[in-house]
Amino acid sequence: MMNTLLIAALLALPGAAMAQTAPAPAPSPAATPAPAPKFTLDTPIQDIVADAQGKAVIDKNLPGLIGLPQYEMFKGLSLKQLQPYSDGKLTDEILAKTAADLAAIK
Numbered sequence: 001m002m003n004t005l006l007i008a009a010l011l012a013l014p015g016a017a018m019a020q021t022a023p024a025p026a027p028s029p030a031a032t033p034a035p036a037p038k039f040t041l042d043t044p045i046q047d048i049v050a051d052a053q054g055k056a057v058i059d060k061n062l063p064g065l066i067g068l069p070q071y072e073m074f075k076g077l078s079l080k081q082l083q084p085y086s087d088g089k090l091t092d093e094i095l096a097k098t099a100a101d102l103a104a105i106k
Contacts, residue, residue, distance in 0.1 A: 039102040046075040
């Protein structure tokens with residue numbers, strides 16, 4: 001009985017309770033998310049063209065786009081936003097190729 005009371009008294013001490021607690025596991029390192037691409041099909045065209053590499057991608061995949069007289073009217077749109085107004089010229093295939101080329105820009 002005395003041993004039981006002594007053990008109970010020791011367990012009631014602040015330090016004793018912590019000594020029996022298992023240490024918290026170390027937080028696992030968070031997986032580093034892949035950096036977002038610099039440009040996507042949702043980036044305004046004027047922002048893509050302002051970058052030399054971005055402009056090269058636009059010129060390669062969409063030759064003549066930035067030389068159109070209407071450029072000032074649509075430059076604030078993204079390529080995705082412009083697609084419905086392109087009379088079928090901005091096909092899904094062209095946009096997919098452009099997206100891949102834009103994603104390669106670091």
